[in-house]
Amino acid sequence: MKELLEKISAEYEAFQKDAALQVENGNKAAGTRARKSSLSLEKLMKEFRKASLEDSKK
Template sequence: MNELIEKINASFETLKADAELQAGKGNKAAGTRARKASLELEKLLKQFRKASLEASKG
């Protein structure tokens, strides 16, 4: 589960950096990367939710 948390943190940092570039400097390519990172983050968070539920049951 620690590996999953590290992946979530890395994906969030990528999203944060690209979103700031898009919002602050109007970088359209950064916006595309931010949207892609948000989709990846969504998948990782769903995996975390599953793992967390399994850990709490056991």
């Protein structure tokens, strides 16, 4: 689960950086990267939810 949290943190940092570039500078490529990161975050969060539920049942 610790590995999963590290992946989520790294992906969120990438999302924040790219989203800020899009908002501040109008960088369209950064917007594309931010949207891709948001999809990855969604998948990672679903994995976290499953892992969290499994751990709570122990």
